[in-house]
Amino acid sequence: MPPSPYTVITGASAGLGKEFTIQCARAGMNLILIALPGTYTKELANSLISTFGIAVEVFEFDLTDSAQLKKQLEHIVAHFPVNFLINNAGTGGTSAIRETSTERIDQIIQLNVRSTVMITHQLIPHLLKHERSYIMNISSMAAFTPIAFKTVYPASKAFIASFSHGLREELSSTGLSISVVHPGPIMTNSNTSRRVISQGMKGKMGLLPTSAIASIALRKTLAGYPTIIPGLMNKLNHLLMTLLPLELKLKIVSREVRKEMQYQPS
Template sequence: MNKKYTLITGASSGLGSAFTLCCARLKMNLVLIALPGSTIKATAGELVRLYGIDVRVFEFDLTNRVAFDTHIAIIKKDYPVNFLINNAGMGGTVSMLDCAPQLIDKIIQLNIGCTALLTRELLPQLLQQEKSFILNIASMAAFSPIAYKTVYPASKAFVASFSLGLREELQQKGVSVSVAYPGPIMTNSDTSRRILLQGYKGRLGLFSTTDLASRIIRQTLAGRAEIVPGWWNQINHALMGLIPSTLKVRLISGAIKRELQLTH
């Protein structure tokens, strides 16, 4: 089989859905991974009709190791991947004491474990291609610890470190690794409500998910190592780099604490 595929995790909603559309418009064949019960199959059918590409759908929970091993074995056997987009992730805003242990475990498994494991599983296949790409989605939260989120920014800092280390390792082997740091994204009603509560400042780094996805994909295919989309996020990142870590944590965490108080 000469077809090559772009694999996207978390493909059914938010940024993952926007990546799916963006890659379809670029005439990439797709392998889409999403949780069961989404509308991903209907979306896939529409993309096939509109863009004449091949789209394969796998609905399973990436953190279920048995399901992971079973489905990834099929993908490795039947669908040569030359572009891996590790987009699936989750977080939450809650004090550590009120955070269920199961949620902590899930965030670590999905954001850290699945990103590393899926990359490792598909790496032999990616290395067989003349040119291939890995895109890992971190977050602006990766640049600082944040109280009341604690595990999420730490997991995204892992994604950043993992990506840049792997990029160096694969530098001469035809696999380009990029990591993107999107700011706030209005991916669902809860996230949207929290962003809007932050007022004008909270909305400054916002893009439509379609615009954001297209910027990130374009820069990934251009071989950029780190992608911070948007001038406001770039300025914010530069300014935060000048502030001592302890003060930075206090400033960012103060905003999160006020947000929590407004929602309770």
Template sequence: MHKEKKYTVITGASSGLGKAFVLACAQRGHNVIMIALPGSPAQAIADDIMAIYPVDVQVYLFDLTDETALKNQVQDIAANYAVDFLINNVGIGGTASFVSSSLEAIDKILLLNVRCTTLMTKLLLPSLTVNSKSYIINIASIAAFTPIAYKTVYPASKAFIASFSLGLQYELAELGVQVSVVYPGPIMTNSDTSGRLIKQGLKATLGLKSTDYIANMAINKTLAGKSIIVPGRFNRFNYYLTRFLPTKTKIGLISKTVKKEIQQL
């Protein structure tokens, strides 16, 4: 057991924004528990980080869409480690018409974006609430602000994360748990993603931010007690704009841009 140290649990930790969160936490001296898929480079990342920073990094490899594995592995984490920070980063998107989407693709979005975040939070809550102060970061998306054609399930799942997080913040505040929801815009996770966004034109890239930028801003603002975090000026502008635009107008403007992505596939 490692109850003498505090740990930050990060899902989807072996690549993209999750990997950036691991590095940002290590740079701040936080011990980390990485959750990633079997076959991912998570252990190599952990070894590299521990060779550079004076922190402990533990790795759990399992499929978060497997409910039994999720429950068993997270219960093991709770039993053996003192957790004071949870970063529910894992998620999946995709652009396709609902008509042509497979049941498997739709279910995977719901399992990772909705069920995983909810169950991870529930299972680790007893560990978090024993501390005088603990933190939860949930990753939503700028897409949560409006329904979007040709993505349909993804923005709906992120709207769930937003509502879940803000309600939970109110509920857990008296227990010393700060819950923050992050609304990233486009993310430069890799060259393929960045290239596809660039092809869509200026509107699709104005809010583009690096994973390092988003991870560091999210952690800093969460530790400062901010519940709503929107990285990037353009994305913050969109956040306020979408609160006033009629829903029909929002759907039309954004869906036209997304449709271009389908036409390029």
């Protein structure tokens, strides 16, 4: 009997990644959790093992560290069969480009773009060994329009959407299904919560519980949906944005995002 397959989840220790971890464990999936050191991921893994009786492996390292990324991926593909990849890890924020450090810009690109592509590229041959396999890439509602005072973040998420759709078409004759998820605002920590609240009703319109976002994303990814937008208000918002001229939607969204500036950590 072949060994049971695993689901790989990046950014698994908190927020949406942690919710994916819990829901996948509840569904009986064996897990490979990737997270930063010191994020209590091993404690989470032990809890899932005892609660759900699944196998869980933990890899704690920084995805922006190219050498570590290569080393750990080589170990994973050599020792574990993988049939589901959830590229969840990402970072963003709100700041004027002139006040944003080169290091911060590079971190966003390295984590949101490079690590996602490299992990996907390394795992595709192993995903294709299974009759059915899946990739879920987490983008954002921000991918649908450029945004001032974020600039690099929505561009990185637009890249993820484009990358996912191109990959899906390229592999359409295989058993590997690729989906891209566009969550709206997620109140994962106090700083994010303050930024969402600062936008008033407009900021909260697309707000869903993290558990609901994860549930919708998992169900529709496993059903083979190419694009997943959780929540009715987010779907309506996307429809509206497709009807507006670029210049207008850029001004509208950027004006609201500018309100977040006061809540950025110093």
